[in-house]
Amino acid sequence: MKLPHLPSRREFLNFSAVSLMGALISGKTLAQANDPSGNGVTESVIGQKTPNQALKSLLEGNKRYTRGRLLHPRQSLKRLSEVAKGQHPFAIILGCADSRVAPEVLFDQGLGDLFVVRVAGNIASDDAVGSIEFAVEEFKTSLIVVLGHERCGAVKATLDALGKEGKIPGHIGSLVDAIRPVAEELKNSSGDVLDNVVTGNVKYVVQQLMKSEILNEHLKNGLLKVVGARYDLDDGNVSLLT
Template sequence: MSCRNGFIGRRELLKLGSIGAVGLAANLWRVKQVYAAERSVIEPPPNPDLALKKLMAGNQRFVQHQPQYPDQSAKRLQEVAQAQHPFATILSCADSRVPAEIVFDQGIGDVFDVRIAGNIATSEAIGSIEYAVALLGTPLLMVLGHERCGAVTAAVQNEALPGEMSTFVNAILPAVKRVADQPGDAVNNAVVANVQYQLEQLQQSSLLKERLQSGKLKMVGARYDLDTGTVSIIA
């Protein structure tokens, strides 16, 4: 390379520029390849029907005491460290006996959990669900109630409660009133009615409604049996 008076000649400068351009293009290509490889590690969410089948198959493994404990390895931890693509969003009760990942035999990054007493669709819960569905692309949304729910029982009894506990009772009362005259167990009737009612509240979200109408989202209601561990679709 020639250098006259401390300056690089025009021809040499052009050579350097072309080499730099080639190097930059190569580096960009490598970055794109690495990014694509990282993205391919996590499988894209299945379609809504397959997502539901996958969730219910996990529950069957749990009920039959044959769990596979999927997606719980150190490798999986690294796979989802930078991005999450849960295949199901579940609005469930905060009850300690109904942990979604366990009763559906799923692992890290599989389920977007929104847990609140009485599985009620508060504004905060709806916002969390909209985030999972609209931004993360979750294809399945389940509202999961459960047998002998304490929050629903409190709403059926409709007695004064201390602190802020009356807030979830008030959110369940409309469902309780719907089935007040039905025969059978009042709490169980209200558990089912509450799942259906909270689904209706979620369907008022414009973001969720758009995904439903496009076929990219499936919404279902379900009931968990505390005695058997079985999840049954009810809506």
């Protein structure tokens, strides 16, 4: 019996290089090159999307979520074994720890798709920024979304603490201190002050990320985009702020 030809390592690498060149020439991502159906739900998302392609994938996933048409892509055992070998997350989400704002769910994405950093108030703490810098350097992820949300408890706690005497218990003060500059600026704004500070805080955090030297290297080359967004707790919709 004739055994099927198995590619040598060199042949495999040559094939990968050819695939990459083909994808670059055709303007497709490797994910698209590996997904001839073009339905975007391939198990094998290899390589990176452009910032705009990444954003489009997230917004399309959110649309499926709000319409009750979740695909739960790339959550199979096959995907589990694929990503065990390595990860190529196409977007980084800096979101709130709030239990109702789970990025993989509300963007309808799968294992290995999103590099998620969650902290109450989606603040740009040193650990959060370091995690994001790591992901951009390590995985060449091209999109960062700072995701605030309606009626954020950390933002409300900050507004409540303004002008009050006394120490904030435990480590909660570090969250409040991070949001305080925006809360002070917008505490007398017209309309829904809590929501104004939620959106103001997202924009402030986007600006803080832009100050990172590591992120700037990628931003100036057009390989990275940072956007702010607000999640609506009532209808599940994500709207872009920046």
